[in-house]
Amino acid sequence: MKNLDVLGKWAFLIGLIIAVIAAFIGSAISASTILLILFILGLIVGYLNIAEKKLTKFLLATIALLLLGVGSISALSVIGTVSGYLNSILANIIAFVSAAALIVALKAIYETGKA
Numbered sequence: 001m002k003n004l005d006v007l008g009k010w011a012f013l014i015g016l017i018i019a020v021i022a023a024f025i026g027s028a029i030s031a032s033t034i035l036l037i038l039f040i041l042g043l044i045v046g047y048l049n050i051a052e053k054k055l056t057k058f059l060l061a062t063i064a065l066l067l068l069g070v071g072s073i074s075a076l077s078v079i080g081t082v083s084g085y086l087n088s089i090l091a092n093i094i095a096f097v098s099a100a101a102l103i104v105a106l107k108a109i110y111e112t113g114k115a
Contacts, residue, residue: 008048015041015096023088035095042099046107050100055108062101069094
């Protein structure tokens with residue numbers, strides 16, 4: 001079980017690093033490949049890292065992040081060139097966290113139905 005905890009922590013860290021770096025080197029690797037990697041890492045994080053007692057907190061934070069992603073596109077456009085990178089980073093993080101939220105939401109539904 002300890003190995004799975006370590007794997008989950010590394011998957012989270014690597015996912016965040018890839019989300020940021022991919023915004024700057026996005027043209028070197030196809031966007032679909034980056035999103036697939038982030039999605040798989042997100043699934044791992046959602047399965048291994050989020051305990052039952054943290055389900056609600058994680059899902060609420062994910063909803064806030066998704067709303068931020070929708071609203072920030074227009075807000076970040078005033079920054080100029082930097083906004084392209086910030087939008088890419090945010091989009092990558094949303095892809096990563098959304099995959100984790102999928103697993104966490106399924107866990108929450110399962111736990112709710114089980115009781």
